[in-house]
Amino acid sequence: MVDWLSSVYARYTEHPIVGITIDTTLDNTPNVLLATYANGKGKFNYGWENTFKFFPVKNLTITADINAFYTNIQAFLPEGTKTVLLTNAGYSYTAKGIIVYKFPMGFAAQINGSYEAPKPVPQGSTLPVYYFDVAASKELGPLTINFGISDVLNSNVHGYNYDVPDEYIQSLSKRRQTRYAKLGLSFKFGKDDKVTKKRKKDKEGPKDEDSE
Numbered sequence: 001m002v003d004w005l006s007s008v009y010a011r012y013t014e015h016p017i018v019g020i021t022i023d024t025t026l027d028n029t030p031n032v033l034l035a036t037y038a039n040g041k042g043k044f045n046y047g048w049e050n051t052f053k054f055f056p057v058k059n060l061t062i063t064a065d066i067n068a069f070y071t072n073i074q075a076f077l078p079e080g081t082k083t084v085l086l087t088n089a090g091y092s093y094t095a096k097g098i099i100v101y102k103f104p105m106g107f108a109a110q111i112n113g114s115y116e117a118p119k120p121v122p123q124g125s126t127l128p129v130y131y132f133d134v135a136a137s138k139e140l141g142p143l144t145i146n147f148g149i150s151d152v153l154n155s156n157v158h159g160y161n162y163d164v165p166d167e168y169i170q171s172l173s174k175r176r177q178t179r180y181a182k183l184g185l186s187f188k189f190g191k192d193d194k195v196t197k198k199r200k201k202d203k204e205g206p207k208d209e210d211s212e
Helices: 193-204
Strands: 002-014 017-023 034-040 040-054 060-079 083-103 107-116 124-126 129-140 143-152 157-164 167-174 180-187
Touching: 017 060, 017 157, 017 167, 034 060, 034 167, 083 124
Parallel strands: none
Antiparallel strands: 002 040, 017 034, 040 060, 060 083, 083 107, 107 129, 124 157, 129 143, 143 180, 157 167
């Protein structure tokens, strides 16, 4: 059995925040590049996103999301006393997946993975981003114990490749967070909906089909 959700979209963003590199070199200093953020002029996207949900065997669920899109982005770059309008465009895609398996005795395991292909920025492109997380849980009545490891390969790095013709090429990368493990407990309050509905049905008793 497979569930499939497909959508086509288009959007325009006015003054998006973009990463840029500015050459601040003076006549009497070595090359100095300033990496910063600025408000771009505009960004236009259109794409096609598909989400699939598979149930290959009992207790196993696989969810996959693939998003292919086109980006056209514009930004102003300061150059001395004037500004230059930069335009860049191209195709890219993202792919995400979730695998969940429920074991007997209330155990469950989950793997999340993601890949983002390079996409256009005003002066070049982003670096590819890829990572996956793993998690396991155990239900003990209303109590659930969760354990997970985020970014197992420690590969979740964001960055840019700046390529300005006849001037310079620069690569930047940064981490939002490093790999880490977490242990948590969650407790369910209230009554289960199925139990509540069953008790309500038993209380009302069987319906008389002849009555109105």
